[in-house]
Amino acid sequence: MELLHIEIENLKTTTLNVRKNGKKDIADLLPSIRSLGILQPLLVRPNCEGFEIVAGARRFHSAMQIKKEDGRIDPLPCIIMQAGDDAKAIEASLAENIARLPMDEIDQFKAFAALIKESKSVAEIADQFGITARLVEQRLSIANLLNPILTLYRKDDIGTDTVRALTMATKRQQKAWLSLYQSEDEYAPLGRSLKEWLFGGANIPLSNALFDIADYKGSIISDLFGDERYFSDSEKFWSLQNTAIAAAKERYLADGWTDIVVLEIGGYWSSWEHRETSKKDGGKIFIQSNRNGEVTFHEGYLTQKEAECLEKKLNGEEPAKPTERPELTKAMQNYLDLHRHSAVRSELLNHVGIALRLAVAQIIAGTSLWETCADLQKASKDAISQSLAQNNAEDKFTEERKIVRDLLNCSKDPAYTIVPTKNQWHRQDDLYGIFAKLIELDDNSVMRILTFVVAETLPSSSAMVEVLGKMLCVDMASHWQVDDTFFDLLRDKEAINAILKQVGGKRVADGNISATAKVQKQIICDYLDGTRTPRKKNWQPHYMNFPMGLYTKRGGIDAVNGWNAVKVPFA
Numbered sequence: 001m002e003l004l005h006i007e008i009e010n011l012k013t014t015t016l017n018v019r020k021n022g023k024k025d026i027a028d029l030l031p032s033i034r035s036l037g038i039l040q041p042l043l044v045r046p047n048c049e050g051f052e053i054v055a056g057a058r059r060f061h062s063a064m065q066i067k068k069e070d071g072r073i074d075p076l077p078c079i080i081m082q083a084g085d086d087a088k089a090i091e092a093s094l095a096e097n098i099a100r101l102p103m104d105e106i107d108q109f110k111a112f113a114a115l116i117k118e119s120k121s122v123a124e125i126a127d128q129f130g131i132t133a134r135l136v137e138q139r140l141s142i143a144n145l146l147n148p149i150l151t152l153y154r155k156d157d158i159g160t161d162t163v164r165a166l167t168m169a170t171k172r173q174q175k176a177w178l179s180l181y182q183s184e185d186e187y188a189p190l191g192r193s194l195k196e197w198l199f200g201g202a203n204i205p206l207s208n209a210l211f212d213i214a215d216y217k218g219s220i221i222s223d224l225f226g227d228e229r230y231f232s233d234s235e236k237f238w239s240l241q242n243t244a245i246a247a248a249k250e251r252y253l254a255d256g257w258t259d260i261v262v263l264e265i266g267g268y269w270s271s272w273e274h275r276e277t278s279k280k281d282g283g284k285i286f287i288q289s290n291r292n293g294e295v296t297f298h299e300g301y302l303t304q305k306e307a308e309c310l311e312k313k314l315n316g317e318e319p320a321k322p323t324e325r326p327e328l329t330k331a332m333q334n335y336l337d338l339h340r341h342s343a344v345r346s347e348l349l350n351h352v353g354i355a356l357r358l359a360v361a362q363i364i365a366g367t368s369l370w371e372t373c374a375d376l377q378k379a380s381k382d383a384i385s386q387s388l389a390q391n392n393a394e395d396k397f398t399e400e401r402k403i404v405r406d407l408l409n410c411s412k413d414p415a416y417t418i419v420p421t422k423n424q425w426h427r428q429d430d431l432y433g434i435f436a437k438l439i440e441l442d443d444n445s446v447m448r449i450l451t452f453v454v455a456e457t458l459p460s461s462s463a464m465v466e467v468l469g470k471m472l473c474v475d476m477a478s479h480w481q482v483d484d485t486f487f488d489l490l491r492d493k494e495a496i497n498a499i500l501k502q503v504g505g506k507r508v509a510d511g512n513i514s515a516t517a518k519v520q521k522q523i524i525c526d527y528l529d530g531t532r533t534p535r536k537k538n539w540q541p542h543y544m545n546f547p548m549g550l551y552t553k554r555g556g557i558d559a560v561n562g563w564n565a566v567k568v569p570f571a
Contacts (some may be wrong), residue, residue: 003079005132011044038076042076044078144272211244239512242513262513274303277301335485337460339480342479346479347472375457375459407448497520
């Protein structure tokens with residue numbers, strides 16, 4: 001069986017359900033589901049239109065009633081039954097686990113928080129109570145609430161929608177909301193209007209600025225009924241605020257903090273997902289920027305997983321070495337490998353002596369391709385194949401293939417159809433015919449064929465591409481220009497900001513340090529297409545250098561690791 005959250009529109013009841021009056025008999029369930037959500041998943045099985053409900057019709061109809069009244073409902077937790085699953089056994093097991101779950105939302109939070117402190121994972125807690133991981137995470141988010149707000153909720157003075165919205169608010173916003181709620185003259189927004197109050201398009205107050213207000217060149221709006229003043233131009237504000245965040249990051253690094261994580265504007269940070277850790281033990285700084293301009297510096301934290309590894313290390317255990325996320329995704333590495341491979345092997349055509357020596361080395365030592373198999377340049381995505389087709393090195397190589405085919409008389413004999421997707425060089429049944437033809441050819445023609453075969457058997461994604469690219473001084477700008485696929489596959493925020501700094505300068509990069517990757521990539525494109533004036537014409541990323549260069553220190557890139565493993569003899 002499999003546990004998923006399914007949109008209510010994809011669920012329907014079935015005549016096989018033993019409870020026939022589920023639609024009418026929901027009065028006792030509605031208050032609980034409205035307050036706590038659906039705790040016990042529905043049992044469903046696939047049908048041609050989605051899923052039909054085997055057990056849980058009353059929960060389904062209760063959710064339908066809530067959607068009818070509120071206009072929306074979250075996806076419902078469902079267990080998808082497979083062939084052979086026993087519905088009664090699953091229902092009995094879930095009922096037994098749910099019976100052990102505290103029925104008050106606050107008590108559930110306290111129970112889950114206690115288990116988190118015992119190093120239980122969210123998934124383990126969900127399995128223990130027979131509920132979904134999403135429900136556990138929802139309850140744990142209550143950890144962000146101030147105690148007076150929890151008291152209001154337990155006394156039923158505020159509703160579930162209000163509490164859920166406040167779990168996303170900072171402590172400062174919660175205090176401001178409490179002040180409004182406790183005031184006799186002010187109105188405190190509730191439910192949906194509270195979300196708009198927290199995250200809507202309100203002006204940014206001056207008190208949230210990290211920079212000198214004198215540096216702001218826009219107009220300032222005064223509140224005639226209050227003491228607060230506001231920035232009217234959010235774009236100018238965020239440019240200055242991001243520069244101040246970048247400066248704060250540099251101060252933290254100078255002060256000995258080793259890792260500062262800058263969250264995107266509006267990025268959610270929850271205390272229950274992190275554990276306090278000192279600077280000397282490797283604690284990090286998390287910089288959280290709210291949409292109203294407020295910036296919170298969470299000093300000295302690690303994720304729960306990182307903290308568990310640290311705890312094992314302090315206890316003398318050997319924790320599993322965490323795998324650091326590489327700067328480039330596998331798809332991006334594939335994209336770069338193929339373009340660089342194409343340029344290097346094309347350049348190799350002009351260096352017969354090197355090709356001959358490379359052939360001798362491959363004969364002696366062997367390679368993964370040394371059976372004269374053509375490298376098929378496999379692309380993991382269609383977009384990469386389409387991009388590669390635009391590389392002019394591919395055109396040059398295709399023309400050379402035609403010439404070699406003519407030299408061997410392949411074009412006149414259908415049996416010698418050499419195509420990029422199927423290797424035809426290594427043909428045991430025609431060894432003598434090819435050999436005889438080669439004997440007839442002059443040395444220059446034979447060497448031309450040899451050079452082509454060596455180039456076509458150069459393995460992509462190999463360290464030899466790095467060696468030859470450096471040795472032949474390959475200029476990627478002659479073969480490749482940055483395209484949409486490159487930016488689609490570029491995902492790492494730190495690398496994108498470093499590229500923005502390279503293209504547009506430090507001031508622009510710092511001024512957009514917490515902007516989304518999409519925004520920063522668009523600014524880079526503006527420089528490259530001439531919308532903005534770039535610092536350097538015909539820009540090429542470090543990834544297209546030989547050997548490959550990077551923008552972070554995290555490593556994990558095959559091309560870089562390959563070069564580092566073999567570079568000594570070529571120093």
